[in-house]
Amino acid sequence: MFELPELMTLAKQMNDTLKGKIIRRGQLGNSPHKFVWYNRGHHEFEKLTKGKKIGEARPKGRWLFIPLEPEYVLLLGECGGKVLYHRPGSKLPKKYHLYITFEDGSFLTATTQMWGAMELYEKGKENDRKYVKGMRTTPIEPEFTLDYFSSIIDDCARAEKRSAKGLLTQDQIIPGLGNAIAQDILFRAHLHPRHSIGDLSGGERRALYDAILSTIDEIEKKGGRYDEHDLYNNSGGYVRIMDKNAAGRPCPQCGGKIEKMQYLGGTCYFCPDCQK
Numbered sequence: 001m002f003e004l005p006e007l008m009t010l011a012k013q014m015n016d017t018l019k020g021k022i023i024r025r026g027q028l029g030n031s032p033h034k035f036v037w038y039n040r041g042h043h044e045f046e047k048l049t050k051g052k053k054i055g056e057a058r059p060k061g062r063w064l065f066i067p068l069e070p071e072y073v074l075l076l077g078e079c080g081g082k083v084l085y086h087r088p089g090s091k092l093p094k095k096y097h098l099y100i101t102f103e104d105g106s107f108l109t110a111t112t113q114m115w116g117a118m119e120l121y122e123k124g125k126e127n128d129r130k131y132v133k134g135m136r137t138t139p140i141e142p143e144f145t146l147d148y149f150s151s152i153i154d155d156c157a158r159a160e161k162r163s164a165k166g167l168l169t170q171d172q173i174i175p176g177l178g179n180a181i182a183q184d185i186l187f188r189a190h191l192h193p194r195h196s197i198g199d200l201s202g203g204e205r206r207a208l209y210d211a212i213l214s215t216i217d218e219i220e221k222k223g224g225r226y227d228e229h230d231l232y233n234n235s236g237g238y239v240r241i242m243d244k245n246a247a248g249r250p251c252p253q254c255g256g257k258i259e260k261m262q263y264l265g266g267t268c269y270f271c272p273d274c275q276k
Ligand SMILES: [Zn+2]
Pocket: 251, 252, 253, 254, 255, 256, 271, 272, 273, 274, 275
């Protein structure tokens, strides 16, 4: 699944490569799949996208907003899989859930792995979409300050018992983070996934805040995680510190053995010595 840094990479590459291109033909998928969420029929999608110009793409949480100018916005949300640019004359992938050809013969395909939204909105209406509407401040917005972060910790801790992993991965409290990035954030912040956020000291809050921003920044700079692909079908350059390959290996910091556990709907990898 794409998390915020991968969407930042895709948006940047789209702005380098796709921005300004004119759509010759926009098509939905050839591979029916009930977890791909469309809000238009094939014919309608083709009609509404024809002749539109690709505007400046931007990520927000786990959603990618791609303006189709004038007047429309294509939303790719909660997706995993591949969103790929193809040069003119390239071979079309066998399965796709979106296939947009441009006037210059190049094309874009999107094939989602598990689920995902591929929806076309009249400009402005995309903001009313469930999960987009009312989305909390994302970590790449200037409003995501340490004070703001501390205030959401206070709010969450007052409402119910919540762990550090829960803060990062549940209910999109910090939109755009997911199970993959959360593991490295917690390692960098020296926090155990189960650590109750109600007990976080001022220093621990700052460490967690800094770890969120630095991890996003590093993954984005390296073009995404190594197990995801960018717009040009290259694997990302960011090798995760804490993932399935880490279990049983020595911790890069203390040399102790990295452990794994099932917790909150996913496997956690962590160092029991470094993460308290
Ligand atoms: Zn360690």
